[in-house]
Amino acid sequence: MRKRKRILFVINPISGGKKKTAFNKQVLEVLDLEKFDPTFKITDHPNHAYELGKSAILEGYDAVVAVGGDGTINELGSAILGTDMPLGIVPEGSGNGLALYLGIPLNESAAIRRINRFDTVEVDTGEINGRNFFNIAGLGFDASVSDHFATETIRGPIGYLRSAINVLSNFKPSIYRLVIDGKEYRKEAFMISVANSPQYGNNAYIAPQASINDGILDVCIVKRFPLYLLPKMVFHLFNKSADQSEYVEIIPGKKIEIVRDGKGPVHVDGEPVEMGEKLEIAIRHKSLKIIC
Structure with a gap:
């Protein structure tokens, strides 16, 4: 009898504000149990998914599955x-940007069926000050x-939108010095996104031309824009046309340095x-190999 592949499902119980109490049962119904031997573990503190992943290597698992959002995947x-x-x-986050780009279904059963195929793709990964x-x-x-969203009591897209509105009310652009593949720039920016894939999540595309396996990062510089143009900027995001806005500049690069006025938050996935x-x-x- 052929040996079954051992798969560890790492479940974030709070991601996306979704209950996952029936998830194990669903896997046992949908996963091909003649090919795969599943184990389930639930995260209960920050960095727990990382610890479980390291243990999975030592314990000889054949694959690990992130049941959560981009943070759990990270x-x-x-x-x-x-x-x-x-x-x-198995996408269970608020945005699910990476999963959407890779074409992994948001439906749990459909995502589990993808694992049955066990097809993999090699993808690029980024590093910022030692963080992946x-x-x-x-x-x-x-x-x-x-x-702000990290302290929000409401999870999911509604909580994220509420955080965005609260931050927008008193947010000011900053001056940044950038060095991208040896070329220096000085930019005033509302924000700077370094994109490995095209979208944040929820089909909001900040870097429509980005590819996850081209060996290049897209540095997306969003310049100061009049507040009355905010609806148009949002339209560009969801219409995959951010790169066509006069207020967005995208510079590709492999090695990037950004200097700002002082320390502060950076979002990593x-x-x-x-x-x-x-x-x-x-x-x-x-x-990195991803099952898709």
């Missing part, structure tokens, strides 16, 4: 980065929103992290 992906172990995704990111990292307005005034960013080409 922790679990960081744990297995540089190994041959593939990462599966797989989708998008950023500073400025979106980082401040992520920082949507999770706020306090970092210093100097940010050093690089890309690792095709460094």
Whole structure:
């Protein structure tokens, strides 16, 4: 009898504001149990998914699956980065940017059926001041929103929108010095996003031309714009046309340095992290396998 592949499902019970009490039962109904032997573990503290991923390597699992949002994917992906172990995704976050880009269904059963195929793709990963990111990292307005959202009692898109409105009321653009592949720029920006994939999540595309396996990061500089144009800017995001706005400049690069006035929040795949005034960013080409 052929040996079944051992898969560890790492479940974030609070991601996306969704209950996951019936998830294990659903996996046992949908997953091909002749091919796969599933184990389930639930995260209960920050960085727990990372710890479980590291343990999965030592325990000889054949794959790990992030059942959560981009933050859970980040922790679990960081744990297995540089190994041959593939990462599966069952999208359960507020935005699910990476999953949407990869075409992984948001429906739980459909996402589990993708794992049955066990097809993998090699993707690029980014690094910012020693922290890994797989989708998008950023500073400025979106980082401040992520920082606020971390304390929001309402999860999901509604909570994120509420955080964005609260931050927008008194947010000011900053001056940044950037060095991208050796070329220096000085920009006043509302925010700067460094994109490995095109979208934040919920089909909001900040870097429509970005590719997750081209060995390049897209540095998206959103300039100061009149507040009355906010609806148009939002339209560009959801119409995959942000790169056509006069207030958005996108510069591709592999090695990036950003210097700002002082320390502050940076979002790393949507999770706020306090970092210093100097940010050093690089890309690792095709460094992670994802089941899709």
